[in-house]
Amino acid sequence: MSKDKKLIIANWKLNPESLKDAKKLFVDIKKVASRTQKVQTVICSPSVYIAELSKMYSGHRLEVGAQDVFWENKGKHTGELSPTALKSVGAKYVIIGHSERRALGESNTDVNKKVAAALKAGLNVVLCIGESKRDSQALYLKFLREELESALSGVPKNHLKNLIITYEPLWAIGKSADDAVSSHQMHEMYLFIRKILTEIYTKNIAFNVPIIYGGSAEPDNVKELLDSGEIDGFLVGHSSLKASQFNEILKITNSI
Numbered sequence: 376m377s378k379d380k381k382l383i384i385a386n387w388k389l390n391p392e393s394l395k396d397a398k399k400l401f402v403d404i405k406k407v408a409s410r411t412q413k414v415q416t417v418i419c420s421p422s423v424y425i426a427e428l429s430k431m432y433s434g435h436r437l438e439v440g441a442q443d444v445f446w447e448n449k450g451k452h453t454g455e456l457s458p459t460a461l462k463s464v465g466a467k468y469v470i471i472g473h474s475e476r477r478a479l480g481e482s483n484t485d486v487n488k489k490v491a492a493a494l495k496a497g498l499n500v501v502l503c504i505g506e507s508k509r510d511s512q513a514l515y516l517k518f519l520r521e522e523l524e525s526a527l528s529g530v531p532k533n534h535l536k537n538l539i540i541t542y543e544p545l546w547a548i549g550k551s552a553d554d555a556v557s558s559h560q561m562h563e564m565y566l567f568i569r570k571i572l573t574e575i576y577t578k579n580i581a582f583n584v585p586i587i588y589g590g591s592a593e594p595d596n597v598k599e600l601l602d603s604g605e606i607d608g609f610l611v612g613h614s615s616l617k618a619s620q621f622n623e624i625l626k627i628t629n630s631i
């Protein structure tokens with residue numbers, strides 16, 4: 376993961392509905408992603424598509440990833456996917472702790488075990504944290520601190536080079552650019568996350584962890600967030616499902 380590139384990570388969630396459609400969307404994105412030198416593009420597709428998609432581009436500007444992973448590499452765990460299995464079919468990244476998984480019952484302890492196992496296996500981990508709402512006493516900051524500290528509990532500092540933190544407030548997910556975080560709010564969160572990382576590790580390590588934003592990132596708000604929010608990229612949901620919109624985000628980011 377190069378630190379001089381911005382990260383644009385697509386979270387396709389449970390889309391598209393077939394391998395054929397996934398390949399078409401991938402090809403359309405590849406046309407731009409393979410040419411945007413200043414951007415590392417990642418497509419986190421449903422896991423069943425990873426093996427096929429990872430064969431469709433041999434460079435490094437576009438990589439493929441998963442949206443979740445289990446913490447064991449083998450054993451009696453029906454239905455789970457291991458870090459090593461994902462790696463073996465071409466996944467380079469994995470999203471962990473997305474709010475949509477936490478809503479299905481994933482705990483901070485589960486997230487911690489997944490983060491540790493995926494980093495140990497050499498995957499790049501896209502760790503998501505985010506509050507469901509803000510309150511005037513700023514209790515949401517305590518909540519975020521807990522999410523971050525517990526996710527990284529026991530994670531050795533030499534594994535941090537493969538870690539990316541996504542600030543993804545639930546109140547901004549699946550809406551439009553107007554409902555997203557403001558660049559001012561984003562900058563505050565950027566500093567807050569850096570501060571916690573510095574407390575847990577060292578300043579040098581903390582400053583090398585990319586911090587990205589997720590929650591209605593669209594062509595209309597990415598420039599402002601990159602310019603004034605001081606972020607290292609985006610985790611893009613609905614706008615990653617239309618190649619024209621996602622490619623626009625890639626082009627805007629590449630031009631900054």
Ligand code: 13P
Nearest residue numbers: 386548549590591612613
């Ligand atoms: P939207 O971009 O659709 O708000 O989704 C954000 C998200 O959940 C990405 O992981």
